[in-house]
Amino acid sequence: DYFANRQRSFRVTVGKAISRKPREKLAKGGLGRVRRVPESVGGRAAHPPEVNKVLIKKINKKEYRLAMYSAIANAKFAVISDDVENLKKTKDVLNFINLLKEKNIINARKILFVVDDNDVTARNIDFIKVRNVSDLQVKDFVLGSKLIDNVLWTKKAIENLNVENLKI
Numbered sequence: 001d002y003f004a005n006r007q008r009s010f011r012v013t014v015g016k017a018i019s020r021k022p023r024e025k026l027a028k029g030g031l032g033r034v035r036r037v038p039e040s041v042g043g044r045a046a047h048p049p050e051v052n053k054v055l056i057k058k059i060n061k062k063e064y065r066l067a068m069y070s071a072i073a074n075a076k077f078a079v080i081s082d083d084v085e086n087l088k089k090t091k092d093v094l095n096f097i098n099l100l101k102e103k104n105i106i107n108a109r110k111i112l113f114v115v116d117d118n119d120v121t122a123r124n125i126d127f128i129k130v131r132n133v134s135d136l137q138v139k140d141f142v143l144g145s146k147l148i149d150n151v152l153w154t155k156k157a158i159e160n161l162n163v164e165n166l167k168i
Contacts (some may be wrong), residue, residue, distance in 0.1 A: 003073065006050070013031065016031070018031065019034070021034045021037055021040065022034065022035060022036045022037060022109060023035065024107060025104045026115060031114060032126060040076075056157060064138065066137075067114045068137075068138050069139045071138050071141035071142070071147065072075050072081060072141070072151075074141075074147050075112070075149065075150070075151040076103050076106070076150050077153070078100070078106065078150070078151070078152050078153070079152075079158060080152050080153070080154060080155075080156070081088050081117075081154070082114075082154050082155050082156050082157060083115050084096065084115070084152075084154060085115055085154060085156075087121055087122075088121060088122050089121060090121045090122070092121070093121050093122040093125065095100065097111065097128075100152075102128060106149075106150040106152070107150065109127065109143075109146045109149060109150075110127050110128075110143045110149070110150070111127060111128045111129070111148070111151075111152060112128075112131065112141065112148050112150065112151045112152070113128060113130045113131070113152050113154075114131055114132075114133060114136060114151060114152070114153045114154070114156060114157045115130060115131070115154050115156070115157055115160065116131070116132070116133060116156035116159075116160055117132070117156075118156045129148075133157045133160045133161055134160075143148060155165075
């Protein structure tokens, strides 16, 4: 019979008792190992992570503005003089904070400094966040799932506080 004796050039693995899966080509014409399918060793990943996921959650402008106003209103508010921005040593900042604690103006957990000029030595202290008014965001008022209790504003920061500066 003609068809029985015909050479099978379309598939090398037919009649050799091995699976018909995609294989790597060997140099001397051997069949090679199965590759490119997820169930084979050295094959592709079955359900790889997608790279086109949206990692930033967007929020409406009015909703963000309301969140910013609420965060500012909920925090324990204290206005301090602009001389704090001129402190050169971290030790001086710690002495100033201890003075505020003694007078019960602030409590000790986490403090947010809102300043006009961001060059304050308090940025080296772990329980203090220092933010410029123009860089202030809602997430600066939050520590984990709780709002930061103590927010210290300089007078210049209060003067420069407006809707345009709040990144809204």
